[in-house]
Amino acid sequence: MRLDKFLAEASVGRRKIVRTYIKEGMVKVNRQVITEPAAEINESSDVIEYLGKVVAYAGKVYYMFNKPAGYITARTDIVNKTVFDFFDDFKMNGVFHVGRLDKDTEGLLLLTNDGEFEHKLMCPQKHVEKTYFFWALGSLDKEDRKKLEQGIYIGKDEILTKPAKIKVHKYGMYKEFKNEMPMKNLKNIDSNYYNQPVVSGYLTITEGRKHQVKRMLKAVGCYVVYLKRVSIGGLMLDESLEKGQYRFLTEVEFQKLFEGL
Structure with missing residues (x-):
């Protein structure tokens, strides 16, 4: 196994970062400083040290996480x-x-120490589907749905979105569904929203543009007030996980991610 791959899978850092560590002489193999990231090592018998501490081989890990609202997707943030x-x-x-x-x-949300796994899922050329459940103020008629399915402009100097899939779940007036929709996201909406039309549904996309789902729905007159990703590829969110909980992916779930690729 390559030394940089070993360190990445041992959770020392991402592949790009550990290459820097190696080149700067922070890593030893059998007590000898190695500065070549591509150096081959035996993960079973060689002794690998980083900053003087022996590194245990952890292997690749894959987590399923049920992200709650109010948290940003980042390692650290000062705010x-x-x-x-x-x-x-x-x-x-x-x-x-x-x-x-x-x-x-x-x-x-998925988390891993496997860079190849990330690339395979996020690469635009792979067209991995991501499905989101939404509640929005507004309505989606046949023409609106057609626009979403064929591709739509969502920003200046941006190309059409790739074809999406849209499935309407419920529609009517807000007063009919007020107990199903999250009130906290409606604090800045006009006080007359009780008489506004609302719609819920599932939107499936294969891209990852910033705020893409919200912008696509906005382009057809819908203001998203609740959004939840429910699947990636063939993998569904385990609804038994409470918000903020996580667990390892099973082998079957891992395979479902890449069905059809």
């Missing part, structure tokens, strides 16, 4: 709480989030 606040620091060195969810978006 906001982050998704890593839910994890024990000692076992998360080298682990990173796969893609991002907005601060007020809930749901399925």
Whole structure:
């Protein structure tokens, strides 16, 4: 195994970072300083040290996390709480989030120390589907749905979005669904919102532009007040996980992520 790959999978840091550590002489193999990231080592018998401490081989890890609203998808932040606040620091060195969810978006977030896994899921050419459940102020008629399905302009100097899938779940007036919609996101809405039309549904996209789901729905006249990612590829969020809880992916779930690729 390559030395940089070993260190990354042992949660010392991401592949790019550990290459720097190696080149700067911070790593020893069998008590000898090695400065070549591509150096081959035997993870079973060689003794690897980083800054004088023996590194144990942890292997690749894959977490499913049910992200709550109010946390940003980042390692650290001087102002906001982050998704890593839910994890024990000692076992998360080298682990990173796969893609991002907005601060007020809930749901399925994956974390790993496997860079190839991240690339395969996030690479635009792979067209991995991500499905979001939403509540929005507004309505979605047949023409609106067609625009979303065929591609729509969501920003100046941006190309059309790639074709999406839209499925309407419920629609009607806000007063009919007020007990199902999160009130905290409606604090800045006109006081007459009880008589506004609302719609819920599922939007499936294969891109990852900033605030893409919200911007796509805004482009057809809908203001998103609740958003939750429910699936990536063939992997569904485990709804038995409480918000803020996480667990390892099972082998079956791992395979579902890449079905059809």
